[in-house]
Amino acid sequence: MxxxxxxxxxxxxxxxxxxxxxxxxxxxxxxxxxxxxxxxxxxxxxxxxxxxxxxxxxxxxxxxxxxxxxxxxxxxxxxxxxxxxxxxxxxxxxxxxxxxxxxxxxxxxxxxxxxxxxxxxxxxxxxxxxxxxxxxxxxxxxxxxxxxxxxxxxxxxxxxxxxAKRRPLFAHLDDLPQPAWDLLPPLAPTYGPSPQSTFRLPSTILFTSRGCPYKCAFCDRGVFGQKLRMHGAAYVWEMMELLYRQHSIVDFAFHDESLFIDEGRLVELCRAIQRSGLPLSFSCQARVDQIISPFALRELAKAGCWQVSFGLESGSDDMLRRLGKGTTVEQAREALRKVRAEGISTKAFIMLGAPGETADTLRATRDFVLGEPLDDVMIGFFAPFPGAELTNEIERHGRKIGGYQAMSEHQVSFVPTGLEASELEKFRRRLYRSFYLRRAVFRHYRRRLREPSSRRLLLRAAWQFLRHYAFSG
Incomplete structure (x- = not known):
């Protein structure tokens, strides 16, 4: 009860x-x-x-x-x-x-x-x-x-x-108790990040901050607001150690918008991981305009970071401006090179079909994805989520498909003027196929298959890819 x-x-x-x-x-x-x-x-x-x-x-x-x-x-x-x-x-x-x-x-x-x-x-x-x-x-x-x-x-x-009156946000996240992991179903058999973001098993996700100070036009910040607030490194390490000792978690996927936003906190956390001597690995997300120093990147690698993911979204500077990213294609190239130089793999999140997308901007994205040092890519579709700035403009730039039940980046829910839903779907299939059938990506996954705990997960993902992308139109 x-x-x-x-x-x-x-x-x-x-x-x-x-x-x-x-x-x-x-x-x-x-x-x-x-x-x-x-x-x-x-x-x-x-x-x-x-x-x-x-x-x-x-x-x-x-x-x-x-x-x-x-x-x-x-x-x-x-x-x-x-x-x-x-x-x-x-x-x-x-x-x-x-x-x-x-x-x-x-x-x-x-x-x-x-x-x-x-x-x-x-x-x-x-x-x-x-x-x-x-x-x-x-x-x-x-x-x-x-x-x-x-x-x-x-x-x-x-x-x-x-x-009723809106409630002020928590000013100090470390005042919150550690999450009640014990009230969730057993972590290892019940949950798991995607194969792209899993190095070893058991694995779980972590959020170490709330709020986002950036102004991406496709995002809604209704829950946590725009003011960034972060847990301290000691709080984060306490959570990781608890998950390792009580739930046997050995791999962590940090889902913060950018773990790089405070280099001092990041280095402190990396050194806590190194001092512990525990066999941990982790991945994280970052912005391309927030690349930390070479020293901090080396600390990241020594602490067990195996992958950094970037919300690149597009290979077109025009689309990046429309999306409100505040970044450029050249910044993305530089960020990918710096991370790869430290032996850390790279992953990109790509968004297709936002307002203003054209055949030319799609080609620019394809050329970027296939021409840069990327090990993984996640390709989704723009979704006009309530509360996002771009959602207010969609009627002037295309048409919406379906209602709230279609609101997912994994299916087309908006079609820009001049394109068709079938074109976007076909483009994604072909880009996935072109990317993952390259020798460099095969070498990357061959190395990852050496880890026995996640081998079955990766092989199952490979089979799904072959079914839906390699052998389809």
Whole structure:
């Protein structure tokens, strides 16, 4: 029995990754783990149900929630998963009419009034960071009060939707307790990053910061805002050591927008890893205009960093300007060269089909991807997510395909003027094929196959690639 149940609603791998579902990410929801830890620190009896990771449908998930007889059920949802979250909330209400349902996450933070108005099964929405808001909602429910005036809450008031005052962001992330990893399903058998981002198993992801100070026009910053806040190196190392000793995790994928943004913190963390002598490896993400010094890159390599991923997005400077990246193709070339010089592999995230994309800009991207020192590439499609600046312009630059259930970078949900969805899909297939059938990439993966713990994962990914890209049009 738990008084507050936090739920990651059902969302199938097929809905998220399409044809590549068998090798897609299976990631723990760290947002719920932070929420659970905060609530537990306040004395709340809390549980986590990761229905997506456990493969539950909404009926089975609702039954598990109802069996806990909670006062409050907190759900999280992206735009892609909002309908499933609302459906689950409705089934929970059928089984436990007195349970208060609360929704947090990216979608409600970007579309608060619309979400509460559209989905009557949701009692309250949480806009922005959820820890303190969730605790105050629970406190009001427990004593029979109303959460309506809690900061950060959006709610229905008769026929109106009202939004209480926005809650300030946490200033010092190290004041938060360590995530409640113990309340998630067992990490090693349940979760895993994609094969591209896994060097060894067991592996998991980490976020060590919140907020993004950059202004990419395709991103929504509704949950954590634009002000960057970071955990200190000591906090991050404590989390890594705990995961190694209690959950046997040996490989970490840092999913911060840029781990390079504070070189001093990065070097301090790398030295803590080196001093420990533990057999750890990790990958991270960075911006091409934030390359750290050669000294720091060497410390990164010595600490076990095997891959740095860059959100390159396009090989066209014109598209980079349209996307609001604030970077150039030449900066990308220089960043890739510097990282590879230290023996660290490189990966690029590429975005196709944003407003303004043309056949010429697609060719520039193809030439860039095939001509630079890249070991891996993830090619997705622009998705007009609610809250992103570019979403407000899509009607002038093309047409949207499908509703929220199509809102994924793994399928075409927007087609720029002058192009067709089939052209974008064909371009991606051919670029993937041209990239991964090169000798340099074969050599890279041959080296990675020497690691026995991830060999099966890589071979399964190779088979999916051959099925869907090497032998298709």
């Amino acid at each position: 738990a008084d507050f149940v936090l739920v990651n609603p059902p969302l199938s791998p097929e809905a998220r990754y399409g044809k590549l579902a068998p090798v897609g990410n299976r990631l723990p929801n760290l947002g719920l783990a932070y929420l659970a830890a905060f609530l537990r620190a306040q004395g709340v009896d809390v549980a986590i149900l990761d229905a997506a990771a456990l493969g539950l449908d909404t009926t089975a998930a609702a039954a598990r929630v109802a069996a806990q007889a909670p006062l409050v059920c907190g759900l999280t949802a992206t735009t892609l998963g909002i309908r499933a979250a609302a459906e689950l909330a409705a089934k929970i209400k059928q089984l436990s009419p007195d349970c208060v349902t609360v929704l947090g996450g990216p979608h409600v933070s970007s579309r608060p009034e619309e979400t509460i108005e559209s989905y009557r099964s949701i009692d309250y929405g949480v806009v922005g960071e959820g820890e303190a808001t969730a605790w105050e909602i629970f406190r009001e429910v427990e004593r029979g009060g109303s959460p309506a005036l809690v900061k950060g809450v959006v709610y229905r008031d008769g026929g109106m939707v009202r939004f």
